[in-house]
Amino acid sequence: xxxxxxxxxxxxxxxxxxxxxxxxxxxxxxxxxxxxxxxxxxxxxxxxxxxxxxxxxxxxxxxxxxxxxxxxxxxxxxxxxxxxxxxxxxxxxxxxxxxxxxxxxxxxxxxxxxxxxxxxxxxxxxxxxxxxxxxxxxxxxxxxxxxxxxxxxxxxxxxxxxxxxxxxxxxxxxxxxxxxxxxxxxxxxxxxxxxxxxxxxxxxxxxxxxxxxxxxxxxxxxxxxxxxxxxxxxxxxxxxxxxxxxxxxxxxxxxxxxxxxxxxxxxxxxxxxxxxxxxxxxxxxxxxxxxxxxxxxxxxxxxxxxxxxxxxxx
Amino acid sequence: xxxxxxxxxxxxxxxxxxxxxxxxxxxxxxxxxxxxxxxxxxxxxxxxxxxxxxxxxxxxxxxxxxxxxxxxxxxxxxxxxxxxxxxxxxxxxxxxxxxxxxxxxxxxxxxxxxxxxxxxxxxxxxxxxxxxxxxxxxxxxxxxxxxxxxxxxxxxxxxxxxxxxxxxxxxxxxxxxxxxxxxxxxxxxxxxxxxxxxxxxxxxxxxxxxxxxxxxx
Numbered sequence: 001x002x003x004x005x006x007x008x009x010x011x012x013x014x015x016x017x018x019x020x021x022x023x024x025x026x027x028x029x030x031x032x033x034x035x036x037x038x039x040x041x042x043x044x045x046x047x048x049x050x051x052x053x054x055x056x057x058x059x060x061x062x063x064x065x066x067x068x069x070x071x072x073x074x075x076x077x078x079x080x081x082x083x084x085x086x087x088x089x090x091x092x093x094x095x096x097x098x099x100x101x102x103x104x105x106x107x108x109x110x111x112x113x114x115x116x117x118x119x120x121x122x123x124x125x126x127x128x129x130x131x132x133x134x135x136x137x138x139x140x141x142x143x144x145x146x147x148x149x150x151x152x153x154x155x156x157x158x159x160x161x162x163x164x165x166x167x168x169x170x171x172x173x174x175x176x177x178x179x180x181x182x183x184x185x186x187x188x189x190x191x192x193x194x195x196x197x198x199x200x201x202x203x204x205x206x207x208x209x210x211x212x213x214x215x216x217x218x219x220x221x222x223x224x225x226x227x228x229x230x231x232x233x234x235x236x237x238x239x240x241x242x243x244x245x246x247x248x249x250x251x252x253x254x255x256x257x258x259x260x261x262x263x264x265x266x267x268x269x270x271x272x273x274x275x276x277x278x279x280x281x282x283x284x285x286x287x288x289x290x291x292x293x294x295x296x297x298x299x300x301x302x303x304x305x306x307x308x309x310x311x312x313x314x
Numbered sequence: 315x316x317x318x319x320x321x322x323x324x325x326x327x328x329x330x331x332x333x334x335x336x337x338x339x340x341x342x343x344x345x346x347x348x349x350x351x352x353x354x355x356x357x358x359x360x361x362x363x364x365x366x367x368x369x370x371x372x373x374x375x376x377x378x379x380x381x382x383x384x385x386x387x388x389x390x391x392x393x394x395x396x397x398x399x400x401x402x403x404x405x406x407x408x409x410x411x412x413x414x415x416x417x418x419x420x421x422x423x424x425x426x427x428x429x430x431x432x433x434x435x436x437x438x439x440x441x442x443x444x445x446x447x448x449x450x451x452x453x454x455x456x457x458x459x460x461x462x463x464x465x466x467x468x469x470x471x472x473x474x475x476x477x478x479x480x481x482x483x484x485x486x487x488x489x490x491x492x493x494x495x496x497x498x499x500x501x502x503x504x505x506x507x508x509x510x511x512x513x514x515x516x517x518x519x520x521x522x523x524x525x526x527x528x529x530x531x
Contacts, residue, residue, distance in 0.1 A: 080337075087488040092531040145531050
């Protein structure tokens with residue numbers, strides 16, 4: 001199907017129509033209800049739905065638009081996420097030049113991803129930046145507490161930039177012509193990841209007593225975790241049409257994405273707990289910061305990419 | 315001419331740059347609705363403070379709002395002086411006043427009488443990062459001389475890390491410009507007014523918010 005001059009596979013059109021349809025229905029219903037009987041919860045719901053609109057339109061632009069647009073958008077999201085994580089972390093004044101350098105790694109990393117320089121992409125942050133940032137810190141000559149900064153800055157770069165930039169590599173992955181292309185893969189990944197959050201939350205609310213990580217995030221239960229990953233596996237199986245995967249492979253992908261989503265969420269929760277913050281920022285109304293939304297996708301993206309390479313490139 | 319230049323310059327360049335790249339957030343800008351003349355008072359940590367407050371003002375108020383800068387620092391060359399007055403409407407004040415020259419208070423009071431608004435940092439210079447120094451008396455005297463003009467307190471958080479004192483380059487980190495409601499001083503004597511102004515700024519800091527004007531270690 002042709003949308004705005006871009007050839008869009010029909011599977012994508014179906015999924016995106018459903019998403020935008022649900023959002024429209026939600027927006028309309030919440031507004032009607034709020035007009036009849038205004039309440040704080042409805043205002044909150046409307047704010048949240050508006051943010052979802054924003055996110056959905058951004059994702060649609062990445063999926064449908066040209067690869068360069070997707071690269072710029074996702075690269076900017078990485079930048080916002082890194083800025084957010086650096087803003088809440090505790091640093092020394094001597095770390096400023098290393099912080100500056102870490103921002104510079106973003107355009108380079110996304111350029112490598114866009115061009116499909118796979119090897120350089122793989123080692124740029126884990127090797128060059130993981131050596132470069134400590135070297136810059138050493139050159140400032142301030143050694144007190146330097147070890148913390150040496151590990152903190154590259155790790156934040158890893159979480160926000162390296163992980164997410166794998167999304168752009170999906171554009172240059174060789175997928176069979178009869179599939180829904182890179183757009184389908186991205187939609188598959190985002191759907192599995194975000195619905196996994198919803199499933200884990202819902203299962204945890206429905207039945208769940210035994211906490212899985214009581215000291216990190218007290219809301220997570222074993223029932224939520226297990227119910228979540230099983231439901232996500234089934235979702236992955238149902239969405240196999242978006243990918244060139246077989247049913248069995250899509251099921252395995254859904255399962256692993258569920259586990260990874262949970263782990264990513266827990267990592268960010270632990271960082272927030274250490275800093276005694278509820279949200280990483282107040283950027284997205286009703287959702288908190290960018291990292292509060294991205295927490296699960298940062299781990300699912302690279303794992304999904306490498307699973308695809310393993311399954312398809314055989 | 316300059317009026318439209320300032321509007322466009324701030325709307326197309328300064329505000330997008332501050333909000334999208336640096337990460338500056340403006341809170342409660344509606345406080346200026348219906349205000350004609352005001353004195354914005356803020357805590358001072360960085361050279362970045364003035365441009366951020368200017369950008370946070372509604373476009374219609376830009377032309378009439380002036381910043382005050384130290385002439386002996388910013389006016390060293392005529393180029394930097396004219397740039398300051400072009401972009402910030404800045405008035406350059408010489409801190410080492412010769413005998414016979416009008417005092418700073420008189421100069422500012424004259425501009426207020428002509429209808430200008432001001433951005434003032436009652437701490438004077440930027441001082442130690444994150445520490446609010448004692449306020450200079452000038453703000454209280456100006457408010458007393460112009461009882462019809464309210465002051466608008468601002469709490470700036472984060473600018474001391476974006477561009478600390480004595481540092482050359484800016485790094486993007488989230489920072490906030492939070493406006494309070496316009497206030498008229500209740501007391502008459504200078505010291506009580508100064509305390510009122512200081513309390514108004516401090517009260518804008520949320521209790522659960524970390525002071526990000528300084529680095530942690």
